[in-house]
Amino acid sequence: MSWTPPRQSHRWPISSLLFMALTCLALPGPLAADGGITRAPDGAESVIPETVLPETVAAETVIAQAIVALGGAERWQAIDSMELRGDYSTFSTTYPFRILRQRPNLYRFEHYEADMQVIVAFDGSKAWWHNQLPLFAGVTWPTAPAIPYARGFEADAEFAGWPFLDAAERGHRLTSLGNADLEGIDTRAVEIGLANGSVETWHFDAATSLPVARIARAAWVGREVESRTFFDDYRQVDGVLLPFHLEIERGNLFAEMSVDDAVLNIEIPADSFSFPRPPLLVDLENLVGTWQVISKTRPMPNLPWFESPGMATIEADFDGTILREKLHFLFAGRPRQVHRTYTHDRFTDQLKIVHIDDLTHHPNIFVGAAQQQDGAFVASNVESGTAWGLGGPVMFERQTLNPVGKNHFTMVWEQSPDGEHWLETASFDYRRADGGTSGN
Amino acid sequence: MTPFRYNIPAPLTVLGLAALLLAPCLGAEETVPQPHSMTLDKASASWHQFRGAWRSGYATDTGLARSWPAEGPKVHWKRPLGEGFSSLSIADGRLFTSFSDADQEILVAFDTTSGEEIWRRPLGPKFEEFFGNGPRSTPTVDGSIVYALGSRGRLLAASAEDGSIVWQVDLQQAFPITQPQTLTPVGATPPGPQLPVYGYAGSPLLVDDLLVVETGARNGRSFAALDKQTGDRRWTALDTEIGYSSPVLVEIDGRRQIIALPGKEVVALSPEGELLWRHDWAWTTSQPLFVPPNRLLVSAENDAGALMLQVRPQGGVQEIWRSGRLKNAWNSSVRVGDYIYGFDNATLRCLRAADGQLMWAQRGLGKGNVIHADGLLIVLTDKGKVVIAEASEQGFEASGEMQALSGRCWTPPALAEGILYARNHEHLIALDLRPRAAGESSDAEGSRR
Structure with missing residues (x-):
């Protein structure tokens, strides 16, 4: 049989279900969600994490372990910029993408959505985008996105996409959410309150300490929705690990990013991040x-x-x-x-x-x-x-x-x-x- | 560098043993769906309309191959097809669908054995839209007549034999949409009768001698039942914004109900056009799913999730559970036994129908459409891969896959007599899902790529 298994196969044996049920009964609070189910007629429920196990590790410890797993603080500190290239799929079509990043939080993401080129950027203090899609800006020139989108782009602009790298220096707040079961993955969950007010939940693999998921609220077509980003296929680049495959579920959007090439400490023209003047x-x-x-x-x-x-x-x-x-x-x-x-x-x-x-x-x-x-x-x-x-x-x-x-x-x-x-x-x-x- | 892979937690032995003892209490897997309370008998239970005989994504086919060789199932045939999201209906050796060429939408009939075109009939001017051009609605076949709705509202009853027109109604003229829609694109609202933003998308529903369509007109004319022989108006009902799913006929407590999802609600009409009940819901393009004997699952994208309703014998509905773990978009869920299988964005999930308990989640398929037959889940991913797996609440273990199509594949596939039909905006393919005879190759003679 030639079947190549998908990237994950998450399932719950009956034993896990029973254990989850027992755990949920034992643990009060918002993290003991019963599989995303609510019986109240109104209100959207939190769906992550699935369940919480008793053991907890301090958030700072989880983050420190993650940074070690990713190559160590010293190597990361030596990285000032990066360029990622590869394929990006949305609306079921695939096009090339390019991401430029420079410390502390300069960001430029060039990609396509529904056959139209989109540029999203953050210049260190404010976001801009060039988005012709009628669902969004709908015009052929760069504009400032609406505030909810801008807040999301600012979060995306955290160096390497990871706000935990220099969390304290950047004014981010860390809170341990304990151990979690993220759809079959045993993780440690950390809530990161970004300096701009956004709140994200990050899941780190309990075995490898690597980031596996980022859960946040994000703007999407006139509303705020849950945004789930999954990281895998970590590969070493100049002594650090980078995820070469990402999946993003945001509202009804599904995007998949496959990195083909990652270059660190690349010289990036300064105007790459600044708002393009007319x-x-x-x-x-x-x-x-x-x-x-x-x-x-x-x-x-x-x-x-x-x-x-x-x-x-x-x-x-x-x-x-x-x-x-x-x-x-x-x-x-x-x-x-x-x-x-x-x-x-x-x-x-x-x-x-x-x-x-x-x-x-x-x-x-x-x-x-x-x-x-x-x-x-x-x-x-x-x-x-x-x-x-x-x-x-x-x-x-x-x-x-x-x-x-x-x-x-x-x-x-x-x-x-x-x-x-x-x-x-x-x-x-x-x-x-x-x-x-x-x-x- | 070894690619990182997720770790799946090992079962906890002690609790696993306890669970084994309790397993019978949790309900055994049921791979054969319970019969739907419908008027169709098995002989007519073909895939003659959108999402099959009961509009539930279920085909009565049995004897399907449980796994596939490396090259996938045999390609029965493959042929070019134009743009469109119209799904496939099969009856009496013919496949009906619609597509658009450079100028117009076209209803077309193919021979299911050879893939040869038998006839075609214009269905109105071409419809162009951001997410993809072409017709959305799927033809409905009733013996010698096929009913088809173009994106611009041309409703056609044509001879299944030769495509000759039996009758036709222009919904835009007969039931004009005169009020602005919530989902009006950026820009000025055009004056006069309007076209639904995404075009007329619902597939006509047969109810006895009536053909029920959603018109989107207001003031008691949002739904219309036409005489299926003549196209004459029999009744109209409701004042709702047009939806983009298709009505479903179910029977609950001995009473037949037409379930539809106009605007942001679930409604039930009697076959006579009387409003039986309505319930607030969310805007969606997915289908309501009947869960016998008296429940309905609805699901919508973004943060809406899923809602299980129970229809009360005395009238009205009761919310049984909601879940944020099942958010159907243009894809609808299926029920196999006591479990619901469906896409939550790009994660395929299994939920227990009784209480919404999440059983498993499977990523890696992208978005997709799922149907089922013979205890198998059959997934067509949004990029054209067909994947099969035994339907089980224990997990998703794929037993075959084939890259059948490419590009944007958002149209639900169809299954009839062991042949799976799938389309995108360029091709229509027929795959033989029956076990192969020894020595058969995957590529049938006469494929027209």
Whole structure:
């Protein structure tokens, strides 16, 4: 018979059932659950662990034994980063995956779900994901996940996925839950209260001390559900043991991860973990700073140009998703203020500038394509519907950011009655006032 | 490096001895299911509808091979098939299912002996959806007529002989869904009659001279019984959000009841369309499972778990037990004797029907559909592997496996006259589960891959 047994075969002989029943009768408290059964009509019950045996070992001892089994604290301390590659299956389809980890808790997980690529990451302080699935973010650009998901990703970001490695230093709380029978596996269970408030139950094999399961609550499609992760197929990599096979049951999701390759202490580019800025704003990143501005303006087309000094500050918010500019200058000898935001409209893939000044008090929206061939960014309000109506005729406006260097750029304002013939009305010469960097 | 393996705790000798003495009290294994209280006689107990004669995942076949050789059972035939989750119905040497091509859904009949297509009939425009395209509903066969429901609501009664149309009803037009559904996808709600988010998925149920379908329309028209000969409306009932499982006909205390899972509840209708009882439950795509003489198991994914109900003779139901250990998704459980076997996400579990006691758990199969016959559990995993094991509350000991299909295999298989039929979005395969004659190879002549 050629049958290859599945990875586990968990079953309870009658003797075990009887023993479980006796044990459950003897042990009060929430861990003496009778096989996940409740007879009360309402409420979801805790389903893990199955039953508890009398012997208990201190949580710190369980964790210490686990770390020894995994290769020892000294070897683990010598590991600063890792990259895992292999196959990841969800929705019954299999694709390659890659995980990047760096101490203390930087994390990036690239995989596919339902034939769509998903990136989940934690930058050390906050989570982001790139998830096009309609059940989740449903958009084609990176976003911050809802708080319950973010909390889960932060937990996933614990180095090697194991919060017990440096539990005390990371502010996690350990509580022994005693010995347990996890569906046929004799384990020691430890509750880990993460510093972010999440609570997980970890099961360590009583014989090998290796982690075999992680049970947690996790966000899943608009609800919080039980999430069970099982670890097996441990293999040695540079003196430490890593699980090369994981199964995850989360709500109705089943995911299976098979590691093909694990590399430790790999050089990982720093921006692997940080929120990806919108591409158009990456091109404008040099705008951030404090600038001395020379403005050249004229109140009417046939009047002479008026030149005066000004000042501008431009800041980035939301991980570079928005640039906010405050510009002060003199217009025909009178102080003027302009506030502008620069964003990348992902739906139209265009630069969008929202311009409000203290003269019109009107949000004027300029929309433009990506960087022009000559390096300029050109945006107009011809299509945005915000052009100023002069008591009837509409006067369109256009703004052009000329090559944005590290320490210098220019901006030109123009007006047009028809969107085709443009007349320059103002120009601004920005020179960095905050020290800047070498180069242009 | 030796791969890590789980340790299974050794039985405790003393307690094991005590348990042996007590074993008779716990109930002996019963591999042959008790007869269901149904009107079908054994002669008609084929797999003529979704999940078999009683919609319970049970086939009356006997004499199946108890184990398989390394290469698995003989491939009776294999042929291409289009997208869809529609399962297979078998009657009188013909297999009926539906699939979609590039533009439309199609009801099709195949010869069970050769796998040759006999006829096909359009079933409506193609349905596309995130989890997979194509029809969901399984045809129901009643002698010379096959009833099929397309994802967009086209209900067809066709001649089983040649596919000619006997009658047809457009459920979207006859019973429009005018209220927003709970599970409306992100985006604007389309005006006018709506399509169920996952398409019309329930399989038509025969009740005497009636064909019962779930319409999802509101205001007393969520379920409809049509004259099976003419398609004329006989009765309508209930005001419930459309579900994605199929109604089941059971008989409890001498009274026949149509059990269905619309929206987030369990309901029972009489064959005349009268509401007998209803009980709050969870949204699910799995099937209610009749546990004779008077119990019903329902199960749902996420944290809902399983609920065993007992139908009271005087009306209404009583909750017997709940369990977080059995969370059926698109797969439904089966009952073999006194035990329930079913998938809890990707863990196959055995629970004692009487009280929900967990008997064993088996991972390593992924998600899957389980059916049973001849005391065997037959599992089709979500990645196309077929695995058999004796149904036993003592544990899951696989005695054969075969990678029959690949890709996403979420459709329950069918079993009739010793042949197991399974499909995915590309192929339909027939496996001969009967013991092989000496020298037979696993690959039958004429397979069309």
